[in-house]
Amino acid sequence: MIGGLAVTGPIVQLATSMATADVAQALITVGAVVSVALTLHAWYGVLHDRLRSRLMHRVMDR
């Protein structure tokens, strides 16, 4: 998520300072896709690790 914000932040800042509204809007769209993709990647990464760790503990306990 931090990665997503780090990328999106400057893009949004740049976009809002642009004169053309269309270009600003298009840049915000690209930034939004980057942000959502990186955030989902990070969330599911954490979920994946937790599930795997749980599963491993269950097998070890048997």
Next chain:
Amino acid sequence: MTVEAVDIGVLSWLILYGLGIGVLFGFLGVGGSLLTTPAFLVLGVPPRTAVGSGLAFVFGTSLISAINHRHLGSVDRTLAAPVIAGMTAGILIGERLVRWLVTLGNADTAISIAFVGILGAIGMGVIIAHRGGQPAQRIADRVPRPTVSGSDSKRTCVGSRGVTRRVLATLGFGTGVLSGLLGIGGGLVLVPLLSHGVGVPAAIAVGTATIQIVVASAVGTFVFALGDAVDLSVVVALLVGSTLGARLGAVATVLLPAPDHARYLGWLLLAASGAVGVRVLGATFGVVALELASAIILFGTTILAGGGIALASIASLRREVREGTTSPEELAVRGPDHP
């Protein structure tokens, strides 16, 4: 950028559909984006928005995939640069073609027919090539190799033979036109061209193609968003499902016995081609039942195929744990961290 007020039921279906696409993409390795734009068209999204949103979805998924490939070190920058240049130019041309088709008033039908042809051709090609378990290398032997020309200084050494940057840029351009016209990533076209046509090792071809698709689809998303032809609500819904599905699909490749993955993909593409074809017929002759049937074929096939792979994986994991054939160490490494 458009954020339409989409019905919560439609959003739920899109998340589920994204999950199915993700599982199939993770399991088969290719073809996820080929099922996205047809779904938007079947849902009645305007053709230009369907292509733009398809490219935005490709951008999101390929970005995640590229992060994983960067860790694996499977990206050849010398190879990537000319293909990226060609592909970006191709996407811009493809976007112009869509714009032109919209002004003619038959963009929906033209794009749908192109999808029927391309999905059908690739699907049939994959099935025929892998008939009777025939190995993929046999296709490589039959694919004509690009002629090496130009001076050595212009030649970039890739794989088993040298090839000029111009040839690489042309390959990228052709793929880019398809991407810009249909809203697909182009991996299914670009990877075989690089590996079988140019002779790049398969792992490098996949990793490099992913980087090229990220850059080109980012440009495509930007260009389509300029014309307000990207619907973020449907893109985000699909990304939510597909990102999780891709992880499940990647784990499934380790859990399930190695089947003939390519033939599964071939049949799936044929089903998608049939679904879009049925929709074109329904729209042409004004038969609502056919349009409904196309949605059922496309969504049903993808969700059932993805769900089948997920359920088979869970059953396989349970069986292994019950029989004690899976050690904790194996379980610890099983399932790629970055599918």
